[in-house]
Amino acid sequence: MxxxxxxxxxxxxxxxxxxxxxxxxxxxxxxxxxxxxxxxxxxxxxxxxxxxxxxxxxxxxxxxxxxxxxxxxxxxxxxxxxxxxxxxxxxxxxxxxxxxxxxxxxxxxxxxxxxxxxxxxxxxxxxxxxxxxPWLSEHNKPVIQHGPDGSFYEQQAIPGAILKFNNEYFMYFMAGMQGDQEGSAKRSVGVAISQDLIDWEVQPEPIIKLGDINYSHDNIYPGGAVITPEGKVAVMYATQKFPDWTGFGLAIADQPLGPFTHYTNNPVYKHFSHAHEFDLVHINNEQYLLFFAGFTPNPARGTAGDRGYLFYSDNLIDWKPDTCNPVFSPETLRNWDAIHVRPRSLNYINNTWYLWYEGCNHWTPPGHNESYWFDTVGLARSKDLIEWDYYPRNPALPGLGTSGQFDQNWVGWPRMVIKDEIGYIFYTASGNIPPSIGLRRIPIQQLINWETEGGETINLLN
The missing domain is CATH 2.60.120.560 (Exo-inulinase; domain 1)
Structure with a gap:
């Protein structure tokens, strides 16, 4: 050339x-x-x-x-x-x-x-x-790497929920063992503890084990954690009896390390089709918001796939749907997020909701028989959780593509925590090691300014 x-x-x-x-x-x-x-x-x-x-x-x-x-x-x-x-x-x-x-x-x-x-x-x-x-382009090592062979997180570590309790941070993460159920199997809930959101200590045993839950399951995916008005720790999770998704469950404890008591009549919610990734937000003293990815066979726009559904509760048990469901759809019809959008991390900043979500499309390269799914992470925002604006330079948090990186291929499962006006965005990625948890950071004042990423513009005609 x-x-x-x-x-x-x-x-x-x-x-x-x-x-x-x-x-x-x-x-x-x-x-x-x-x-x-x-x-x-x-x-x-x-x-x-x-x-x-x-x-x-x-x-x-x-x-x-x-x-x-x-x-x-x-x-x-x-x-x-x-x-x-x-x-x-x-x-x-x-x-x-x-x-x-x-x-x-x-x-x-x-x-x-x-x-x-x-x-x-x-x-x-x-x-x-x-x-x-320059946004979110750090080349880092995982903050929580998959565990050694034989450990309960030997094959996958995926961030689920992050809870601040008595000046410590507790990350409930999906811990997968080796298996062929979409990348791993025998998924339980691990927990890691940090003082600064950077250095994490994984506890030696799962906090919620297979068999602890009182309804059908063989995989557990933690999705959200909140402190109730009574000071209790509430954790919600999605369960799977592979390949079927069996609903969302609730567990309560006096402190973040348990022991957890599972609600007798779990699951507290079961979607009409499969549903999994979600965020749980404590809006005010007695109201909660659940924003999850639910399969939608006949959406109003685009092809069948996951869309964002919004539910409300005042007790974490009885959930009422928003009348506009599904409230979140793909930005594009044929582009990076055209098939699936999975709301994952919701933060309220300056009277606006900011959403990190997983977007996905698929494609079969010429000469190949297998269709590849290209997951990545985008950003959207809304005043009312119904009408959404999409970040104009999505995907905002991609796989870096750099050979030898743990996040060189796909990225997904984002979860943001704000500390000292910095957004700490955790995610899981695949690359040169089994899926592990990474971290990228961005000042909140940069995150909310969608006019520019602060980079230099060069005129290549000069």
Missing amino acids: KLTKNHKIVGNYEINLEIESSNSKCSHKVLFSANQDLSKLAYLEIKENQFIISRKLGKQVSVWKEYSFDGNFPWKIKILRKGNYFRLWVNQETGAIRGPLGEWENYHEPWESFIGLEVPENTKIEYFNVTSL
């Missing part, structure tokens, strides 16, 4: 480009992820009324996705990189791909990447800018 314009950039970015051309039949290429010698590169190719996402390894070209658009000049092009996720716009048409160098073949995106442009000589470039996007 002979580049007429090129630039090296580190981390996440947004490209904005406008071109006019007298020959739309010729290829116009935008290189958007490449190593230094250009032996591995992903690019967008545009001609006539079509744009194509392709990869080149040496001399071998693979066409991943093809889209149609109006073809009318000027061509306004935007490419958003968030870790290993790329969203692309050509005029009004959109596309998306995760890991375009071939994540499914163990080729990962360079964090220090080259971008560039290859167009016919008579092409007029109106502008060509790149803006760095």
Whole structure:
């Protein structure tokens, strides 16, 4: 590829480009992820009324996705990189791909990447800018790594609920052992303790074990924890008798380490189909909010998949649905979150609800028989929990895509805690080790400012 314009950039970015051309039949290429010698590169190719996402390894070209658009000049092009996720716009048409160098073949995106442009000589470039996007891009090690072989969390550790109690933080996490029930099996509830939200000490035994719960289950997923007006610790969890989801249960204790007493008439709620990820919020003295992911076979918009359902209770036992359910739907119809949206972490900041959620779509790469599910994490906000605005640079917290990272592939199960005006966002990810719990941080004043991520904009025509 002979580049007429090129630039090296580190981390996440947004490209904005406008071109006019007298020959739309010729290829116009935008290189958007490449190593230094250009032996591995992903690019967008545009001609006539079509744009194509392709990869080149040496001399071998693979066409991943093809889209149609109006073809009318000027061509306004935007490419958003968030870790290993790329969203692309050509005029009004959109596309998306995760890991375009071939994540499914163990080729990962360079964090220090080259971008560039290859167009016919008579092409007029109106502008060509790149803006760095520094949000939530730390390369870290897990704060809670999966346990050693034979331990109760040997295969998976997923953050469930985080509770502050007497100046300590207690994280109730899903602890999975080896098995083939969607990544692990024999899931119980572990607990870890921290003074600062950074260093965590995992307790040696599950706090809620398989068999403790008084209804059908073989996997337990903690979802929320609150302090009741009486000073009790209440933990709610989703249960599964694989592959069926058997409802939400409630357990009460005098202190965070138990022992827990499970409500006699569990489950306290059972969705009409499968339901799992959720957050539990204590709104005021005697009212609670439950926001969960429930499968919706016939949504008003888009295809069948998980949507966000809102319920209310004044006792944690009797739950009443919001009349607008499902209240949360995908941002896109064909893009990064088009199939499933799973509300996971709800925080009230400056009279606005901020929601971290898991978004998911699937795709079968050419030459493969298996459909890959590309989970990642987005951000939305609302004044009333009914009408939602989506972060314009979603997915806000992606897998980093960097080879050798524990979070190089998928990310999910976000949970944010605010301490000293800093948002601590915990999540689970997959990469070079079994799924473990990571942490990224962001000042709240940055989180609520959606106009910019504070990065530098460079004019590549200079």
